[in-house]
Amino acid sequence: MKPEIAYIDDNKFNLDCFSAFLESDFKVHAFLEGHLFLESFSSSSYTAIILDIHMPFIDGFALYEKIIAHSHYNGCPIFFFSSDDSDQTRIKSFDLGAVDFLNRTIRPEEMVIRLNSRIKFFQMHRNIIEFTKLRLNLTLLKAYVDGTELPLTFIEIKILCLVLRNYPDVVLKDQLVEEVWRTEHVMDATIYTHVSNLNNKLHGWDYEINGLKTKGVQLMKKENP
């Protein structure tokens, strides 16, 4: 599966031409205008975003700030891509926090390599776990379903994180007790009360945590959603 990237550029010729050669390595979502991109942002998940700088209505810098402040932003690398190679523009790009500034004259092969190097680093250091409609942000230590924050307790967040990291495997009871409660013995009833409270809070999600009697717990797709 190719990584999904978004590319926003008001110049139709550039948009078509660069999208065409990026298509060999990525699934490119191309937008002619920043607001169109933002409208669909909540229902998307990209591994990288490429922004032209000089655009009417909303320029690349303003768009950048909107993206990183957006509750749905997953922390992926954002690149600026422009023919304006002035020191001022380059420095502003890096200062804002963009991972790279790509000059319009760049060779396509180099562009792909530079995108891939940052995507690889991002994948290694992802602090957001996404799983269908659920998002767990490890920087904020908060969980969301469809963008709405869930009021989870610490124990519940720990259980959720553990089953997500182990999916589709079973989390054995010993491991669950050790990692969540950090003690040796917790009554089965206690475990299942927490799991069932957690499932209630996750009701809008198409997955749930199944308690496997004496064995442990496991994340599974709901049979009748």
Next chain:
Amino acid sequence: MKWTLIYFDDQIQNIESMKELLCEKFDVIGIQSATEYSAALEQFNPHLLLLDVHMPDMDGHTLYKKISEHQLYNGCPVVFISGDQSDENKIKSYSGGGIDFLARDIKAEEIIIRLVNKVKFYVQRSTSLVLGNLEVDVKTMKSLVGGKNVDLTLLELRLLSNILRAYPQNLTRQELIHKAWGHDSVKVGTINTHLTNLKPKIENWDHYIKVRDELILIQKKDST
């Protein structure tokens, strides 16, 4: 309070000028012999590695490969620097795992900004936060002081991980509230209460947190 950068370059004058250039943001550890990488990783916990590409005893790309396979490598970003701007060199640097490639003729101001930018990208996303003998792993939500487990509440973990993530920069109380609660409608005094509760739990840490005016500071304890 600066980030730690290990710079491998066989030319001492390059190391000296980089130290001078970066002195406000980084403690630059200069190492002239690439073969000493193992000792360097044992001694320091860097936020960034800067590697010269052309070195006599080992080239930068080989050095990167050795470092990335080393058990003590902490996953921090690696940046290559070189006077050789050939496509071959650039491509080798990026595809070999470098997160940036700096040509030697880049303006001083841009070098600083690009390095700072890479550290921030890494630190904001890192799930394993280490300072002195304190380790916080937000993926497993485990905190250890001197290898011993510390039981924190969810809010304490949020506060501590945000303070560590910002280090060596200092957050204001208001900024920390925004990061830990996600909104601003909490009284700033609340922070002091939570930090007071946190203090005895991490008393064996070789650093401590204190609030001065509006700023939250991390300071190293005097070794007595």
